[in-house]
Amino acid sequence: MLAHRCSARTSSSILLVFVLAIVFLTARRVHNPRAPPPPPDRATWRDGDMSKACPQDLEFLRTKDLALTQKIVYTRRCIRPVRGDVDRDVVANVSSPLVTTKTILNLADGCSSAEPPPCEPLSLHVPPAYPKPEHQYQHLVFGVASSYGRLQDALPTFAHWLSGSGAALIVVVADADQPDANFDLAALEAAYRNLSIDATVIAPKLKTGLPRKDTPANEPLPSPAPVEQLHFLLIRDMLEFATPQTQWLGVLDDDTFFPSLHPLSGMLQQHNHSAPVWLGALADNLESIRKWGYMSYGGAGVFLSMPLARQLAPHLDSCIRKTTIISGDGMLRDCIYLNTPTKLTVVPELYQHDMRGDPAGFYESGRRVLSVHHWKSWYNAPVDKMAAVVRVCGDCFLQRFRLGDDTLLANGYSVSVYRAGLLPTLDLGRIEGTWGGWGGSDFDFVYAPFRPPLAPEDKKSYRLVGVAEEPAATVNGVPAKLRQFYVHRTTTEEEKKGKDSAMDEVIELVWEG
Missing domain, CATH: 3.90.550 (Spore Coat Polysaccharide Biosynthesis Protein SpsA; Chain A)
Structure with a gap:
């Protein structure tokens, strides 16, 4: 009986020492400035203190639909559409660069930044808006x-x-x-x-x-x-x-x-x-x-x-x-x-889309589209958000603009930033082979000629993930302001390492009505 009591006291003492050691080491780690920061967490950072509101024009960035990292690299341009008789099948050349300034925003801290992000105007020539739907399709x-x-x-x-x-x-x-x-x-x-x-x-x-x-x-x-x-x-x-x-x-x-x-x-x-x-x-x-x-x-x-x-x-x-x-x-x-x-x-512009993998090559090719399919099964694309821009400029959906020396906008789908000197060498009349099986002959009768897919170090892609119309009321069916959000996601490796560079990058294009 005595041996049992001694054994019990010894076990209790060991357990107490072990618990105190864990508390000490944990506290030291919490207060150790050299300890690596935790990786950004898209799912949970919004669960913290969100009492500090962002400015009204930035609050949308905190929505769960965008699923951004806590800190983001942010830029925006205000697009002034110049509507007219435009050949939207030709890649439009715009001498001005798309990205002129970048700002780091802390979305958990009221979108705080060193300087408020500007919205410099940029004029783009686009087709006219489509007529407002007013029950004219009863046939x-x-x-x-x-x-x-x-x-x-x-x-x-x-x-x-x-x-x-x-x-x-x-x-x-x-x-x-x-x-x-x-x-x-x-x-x-x-x-x-x-x-x-x-x-x-x-x-x-x-x-x-x-x-x-x-x-x-x-x-x-x-x-x-x-x-x-x-x-x-x-x-x-x-x-x-x-x-x-x-x-x-x-x-x-x-x-x-x-x-x-x-x-x-x-x-x-x-x-x-x-x-x-x-x-x-x-x-x-x-x-x-x-x-x-x-x-x-x-x-x-x-x-x-x-x-x-x-x-x-x-x-x-x-x-x-x-x-x-x-x-x-x-x-x-x-x-x-x-x-x-x-x-x-x-009808050639109806697309069955029996393709799997990354459809970027199709959507960045500038093709006119009457229909698409398989967008939520064989691949994933937010097609209703992508096509929202038709309410601003009709046939400008997927219209392409070459901006500056290194950037290509496929309107409604992506912004692509190419390695210095690469964009002028690309034949944009050829579709980039991004989806599975493009290199065989099965897709040639519709999409050829192709060009090989580019490596991530040669092409940085910002994909459209969300849109917002402000205000909800429109004039003749054209929104007073349509906001497109193109996002380049930080890599999983950067997030795991907790790098300061582990931030999503956002390009917002604000289309003025």
Whole structure:
């Protein structure tokens, strides 16, 4: 018993000494000025004392959407758009540099800095703004079939191009009939309509999938119906909600994105809506065409004239039963070929984007864009924020400007700063091969010629991550001020080492209305 008590006292003494040692060493480290500082933490620094407000024009920098480091290197320019007849396909040469001054801001300390950041004016020649959406697109009906969750997520991007347009959107909630589904379709429709989208949200009319030609006789039919069949049957749903004004039906994926309806409607006007017409785009990856064949790929957007849709309507169910292909796009192709003489008319500026990895080469190429796809799955890009600039200068989205000797602005996507002397040597008519597989031949028929991708030491990229309109009210649809935020992220290695240089860099472009 005595030995046990001595052992207990000894253990307690050792534990006490150990705890005191930890406290001493920790305190010494906290007060040791030579100890390396902790790395910046994007997720947690905002959880500290944020009582000191930033100046109003800088407060947006502290939003979680931008996810900036606590300290940033910041610069801004005030862009004065000179609107007129501009060849936006030519890289505009601007002798003035884009970045003239830089300021370090401490976002956790009221955006404090040694000097207030200036906003020097810079004039850029751009096309005119597009007309304000005022329900002038009532001749268009769009349809989409997807899950309830994805349709909720898609609301902001649909709102970008549909809000106030007058175009109808028929939304089929593909999983509405799943067992134990408790989805509020009326609430989803209200959410769309609250953003001035003429949306009608419905459950699928087809409750059980139809057998295809190659479906085994003993195979049970899927219930609920497959989303691919619902995608194809959108033709029937859209016809039900068409009006005498309707000229075109557009079949979409939930990640089909149009920067603006104005140029899309202009493209459709070039075709005869009173005749059977099938418009769309091939995949931009030859491997996809080898697998699925020659057809309009739905992610880029598929457009049917009303006469063609009416020709197809009586045959939709039988077309599913006769096909061996599982995709809705393929069902549509087979149905058109089986029942009509109509052939696909390819629209080059609709982009399927069957590309994975970094799409910078595409978005920095200066191409005009009617649609893009796969922007939240095969790659990630904030397309609604990127295309916000169309409200200021219309076709200036992705227009390119060479500023000074080393900087290229791809409007709405990126600011690229090149190693000294490099930019003048680049053939900007060639697309930089930044995404996976560009070096083979599968993308050549759409995007060639290419040039090799540049190393980080040769090209410093600032990508657009956020926009803000001030004030929210606009004049003739043009915001009084549109703020673009292009960010170069500090590297993970710099953050881990706690370097003073471990700061995000922000270039803000303030477009004046």
